[in-house]
Amino acid sequence: MKLIGKLTIFLCGTLLIVFANKFPDFGDPHSPAATHLSPYFIEHTMADTSVPNIVTSVLADYRGYDTMFETTVILAAGLACFFLLRLPEEEEKEIYFRHVPTGVTIRIEECGAAPEDSEVFQRIDSQWVPCDIIIRSTSRLLIPFIQIFALYVVAHGHHSPGGGFQGGVVLGAAVILFAISHNLRTTVAKIGEKSAAIMSAAGVFIYAGTGALCLVLGESFLNYGALAPILGTDRVMARSHGILIVEIGVALAVMSVMIWIYYNLSSAGKQDEGL
Amino acid sequence: MNLISALLIAIGLFFFLGGSIGIIRLPDFYSRLHAAGMLDTMGLFLSMAGLALYVLTDFSFANVLVAIKIMLIVVFVFITSPTATHAIVDAGVRAVREPWTKDKKGGNPI
Incomplete structure (x- = not known):
């Protein structure tokens, strides 16, 4: 299975290298894209979609x-x-809050009520x-x-x-x-x-x-x-x-x-x- | 007018150059940030003022709008750049990064 994978990669790589030589040059005015596609879009975009x-x-x-x-x-x-x-999500057993004005950290156990949405208390955990x-x-x-x-x-x-x-x-x-x-x-x-x-x-x-x-x-x-x-x-x-x-x-x-x-x-x- | 704007842009680039040299040459975290934060802001202000003046040489309503937009860039950079410097210094202080002093050479360079 590994061999098949490597062979596929090798084959694709070789084909890419071989055919990359036959690509038109960058910005070549005679390439099919520049002679057929680009003029169409440049000429028709405004008339087709009215988008400048x-x-x-x-x-x-x-x-x-x-x-x-x-x-x-x-x-x-x-x-x-x-x-x-x-x-x-895990249920945390104990959560910590810091009382911001005094700097005291309090621990709240599982049964305790935690302060919610408070300016005074700040939630503290390992990634605080x-x-x-x-x-x-x-x-x-x-x-x-x-x-x-x-x-x-x-x-x-x-x-x-x-x-x-x-x-x-x-x-x-x-x-x-x-x-x-x-x-x-x-x-x-x-x-x-x-x-x-x-x-x-x-x-x-x-x-x-x-x-x-x-x-x-x-x-x-x-x-x-x-x-x-x-x-x-x-x-x-x-x-x-x-x-x-x-x-x-x-x-x-x-x-x-x-x-x-x-x-x-x-x-x-x-x-x-x-x- | 063109001469003044060229002069302003040149002075601005001089500030940028000073800032880049400072980032490489200064001894520690805080002084490097000082160079990066202060001089970049000043350099940007001067070079953008030069560009705005250059646009205004051909005076028309559209060009005035462009000049206002250029100066808006300066306003936003004046708000954000010191804040960014402050945030990085704050992080450095909280990570207990020692500032460099003359007798205690080395500090802890990055």
Whole structure:
């Protein structure tokens, strides 16, 4: 079995090396891609989709299948992290709290009542991390700006570099910044693991659902022109809006997968206390 | 105008150079962070001011918007860079990293 594997790798490698020589040069104007494909997209993108950014229209419209499965791959990465790292929650016998003004640490046994959501008491465990008021307030100041910029990146993908993947990453980074500057427990209380998982699946669902809606309306999968009667525009603008809908799905999936992976990685799957 | 912006960018690059030399040459964690945090912020401010001035030589509404965006970068870096330096120094203090002194040479270099 090992031999077969090695032979396969050797064969694929040899074929790659042999045929890599026959590839057209980088940026060769006479290569098939440059003589047939590129001119089509450069000439027709504006008329077909009314999106000035050719990259966005190729990514989300002409090549929509590929991007849909890219989003699925991201969801799969989140799921893989979840299945590999997540540990079942354990009932802790004793928990420790620190009374912040006096610095006294108290131990609460199994039967005792623990103080909840208190400013005065702070939960202490093996992975306790200090948090600092300067860092906290600076990140509180910056996070709204980061999120607004992320939404701008998502919405402005039609005209400038950007789109769902980039905007989703920035949105996820804002939440991760919150988790680093406060702590993981506070963050999980705001965006739970379950909602991160549901949102990441919902992002892929929005993408695939848009495609399926086109199918229901009697055209081919991911042909956004079919959405024109629903959106109340002509076919060209419907393709432009379809790209935006799909980008929102991608952003949702990427954001929540980033958060989900961070939760699992930073707390070693226990979701107690992160970095 | 172009000359002033070129001068500003050059001074900014000088600060960046000083910061890079400081990161390599200074003896311990805290002084290196000092070089990285202070000089990068100043260098960025000067070079971005130079770029904003360069954009403004061709005065129009769109260019004013670009200049404002460039200065917004500076505002955000002025907020975040000292905070990041503070966070790293805080982590160093909590990890009981000894500062370098003249008689007790060495400290504990990274």
